[in-house]
Amino acid sequence: MNVLNVVPMRSAPPEPPEAPHVPVLRAEVLAALDPAEGKVFVDATLGAGGHSEAILRVSGTKVIGLDRDPSALALASERLERFGARFRAVKAEFGDVASVLGEIGVTGVDGILADVGVSSMQLDQAERGMSFRHDGPLDMRMDPTSGETALELIARLSDDELADVIFKLGEERRSRRIARCIKQAEQANELVTTTDLRRAVIRAVGPARVGGVDPATRTFQALRIAVNGELDQLSALLEAAPRVLNPGGVLAIISFHSLEDRIVKRAFQDRSTWRPLSKKPITATDTELSRNPRSRSAKLRAARVGGGAEEGADE
Ligand SMILES: C[S@@+](CC[C@H](N)C(=O)[O-])C[C@H]1O[C@@H](n2cnc3c(N)ncnc32)[C@H](O)[C@@H]1O
Numbered sequence: 001m002n003v004l005n006v007v008p009m010r011s012a013p014p015e016p017p018e019a020p021h022v023p024v025l026r027a028e029v030l031a032a033l034d035p036a037e038g039k040v041f042v043d044a045t046l047g048a049g050g051h052s053e054a055i056l057r058v059s060g061t062k063v064i065g066l067d068r069d070p071s072a073l074a075l076a077s078e079r080l081e082r083f084g085a086r087f088r089a090v091k092a093e094f095g096d097v098a099s100v101l102g103e104i105g106v107t108g109v110d111g112i113l114a115d116v117g118v119s120s121m122q123l124d125q126a127e128r129g130m131s132f133r134h135d136g137p138l139d140m141r142m143d144p145t146s147g148e149t150a151l152e153l154i155a156r157l158s159d160d161e162l163a164d165v166i167f168k169l170g171e172e173r174r175s176r177r178i179a180r181c182i183k184q185a186e187q188a189n190e191l192v193t194t195t196d197l198r199r200a201v202i203r204a205v206g207p208a209r210v211g212g213v214d215p216a217t218r219t220f221q222a223l224r225i226a227v228n229g230e231l232d233q234l235s236a237l238l239e240a241a242p243r244v245l246n247p248g249g250v251l252a253i254i255s256f257h258s259l260e261d262r263i264v265k266r267a268f269q270d271r272s273t274w275r276p277l278s279k280k281p282i283t284a285t286d287t288e289l290s291r292n293p294r295s296r297s298a299k300l301r302a303a304r305v306g307g308g309a310e311e312g313a314d315e
Contacts, residue, residue, distance in 0.1 A: 023050030024115065024295045025254055028282045030054055032252045032302035033111040035061045040106065042066065042244075044094035044114040044237060048121065049076030051113055056083045064109070066092045066100065068143040072119065093143075095236030098244050108246040114237055115254040118142065118224065120294065130224055132198040132216045138191065140227040150223045151191065159183050169231070169259065170222030177204040178219055194220075221257070234260055238267040242274075245305040250277070252302040264301045274303035 023029075029051055033041060037060030043052040046065035055061050065080070065087065067073045073089050080087045092100045094114060101109070118130055122142060126134035129150065138151035154162060163179035166172045181204035185191040191200060198216040205215050225231060234253075241251045251274075255261045261281065268274045282302075284295035 022292065023048075023054065024292065024298045025282065025284060025288070025300050026051065026054050028300050029113060029252055029254070030058075032277055032282075032300070033113060033250055035111070037061070039110040040064070040108075042097060042101070042109050042112045044097060044112055045116060046076045046089065047072050047115065047119045049079045051115060052076065052080055052087065055113075056080060056086055060086075062086045063088070064101070064104070064106065065089045066094050066097065068093050069119075069122065070143070070145065072121065075121075093233055095233040095240070097237060098240040101244050109244055109249060110246050111250045111252065112237075112241055112245065113252045113254075114234075116230065116234060116260055117256045129194050130220070132194050132214065132220055135193055135195045137193060138197055140224045142228050148227065150197075150227050151186075153223065153227055154182060154186050154191065165226045166219055166222045168222070169225040170218035170220075171259070172218040172222065174205050180204070182219075197223075225259070231259060231263060234263050235267075238264065242305050247306060249305050250302055251305070252300060254298050254300045256297050256299075261299050261301070268301060268303045273305065275306060276301065276303040278302070 033055065035041065035055045035058040037058075040062045041055050041064070043055070043063050043065045046052060046067040049065065052063045052065050055063050063080075063083075063086065065073075065076060067076070067089070068091065070091060073091055077089045080089075088104070090100055090104065097112070101107075122128055123131045124134070126136035127139070128141070128144065129136040129139040138149060138154070140150040141147055148156070157165065159179050162183060163175040166178055167175035172178065178201050181200045182191065182197065185196060185200040190196060197219070198214075201216040201219050207215065209215065238251075245251065253264045255264055265281075268276045281299035283300075284292070284298055288295045
């Protein structure tokens with residue numbers, strides 16, 4: 001773990017500049033977390049720091065921001081520097097939130113936010129190899145300093161194991177054919193870049209877009225989720241959160257596809273631990289949808305720690 005600079009608090013922070021981009025479901029996240037003087041929050045997915053900034057704009061709040069991506073931490077730390085000691089950045093995986101807080105001497109927090117998945121910054125950086133829209137190495141790691149790359153994963157797995165990954169994490173029906181073509185390319189040393197991977201998928205299933213979606217979309221999603229252990233991380237966060245939240249504290253999770261949302265929904269069904277703030281997931285308003293296409297598939301679920309029914313919850 002790597003605790004970044006904690007900048008001393010200035011008495012009067014200057015007016016904040018306009019945010020680089022507005023984070024998804026910002027108003028809805030604030031309504032769920034209810035930031036107020038003296039409350040401490042974990043932003044488990046700091047990214048560009050948009051949600052953290054929204055919380056820190058409420059005076060007297062504190063945010064501990066986690067990210068596994070060193071470049072996101074650097075960017076957000078610069079953006080949030082003006083909040084001084086009210087903000088602290090930690091390089092960590094959010095599945096380790098309990099030990100991270102223990103190491104920095106924080107015994108409990110009032111809210112945790114996770115806006116899971118990759119950021120648009122990560123998708124847009126060709127050298128990270130996350131998207132077939134940019135030609136780059138087959139890497140896909142959110143933290144480029146540790147773990148196995150997508151190419152190393154593909155090389156390690158058998159045809160059947162790779163097909164299982166693509167089927168389960170990409171929900172791709174044609175996974176066997178796709179896995180075979182990917183492994184053939186890899187064994188012929190013709191699998192180096194994202195373009196090569198897309199070509200192997202197209203060799204298996206053809207170039208037709210289904211419902212306007214590129215044929216390689218599901219395969220890329222599956223490999224990215226596998227490389228980053230995304231679903232295991234989410235489960236670990238859901239398991240750790242009740243131990244680190246203060247009584248009445250809130251866990252808010254924004255997910256972007258059904259595999260993630262299903263994990264959150266199931267965890268919040270444990271009414272001996274969680275009181276969901278709403279029965280249905282919260283989605284973007286028409287206004288947000290028209291401004292931010294990324295919000296289209298976003299689903300926010302939030303729950304208060306402690307058993308029983310939430311007042312006003314739509315049971
Ligand atoms: C969608 S972005 C978050 C955007 C952020 N809410 C904002 O307002 O700018 C997701 C971020 O979470 C990070 N991330 C994803 N999974 C993580 C994990 N298991 N542990 C730590 N960081 C993670 C990614 O590196 C990425 O920077």
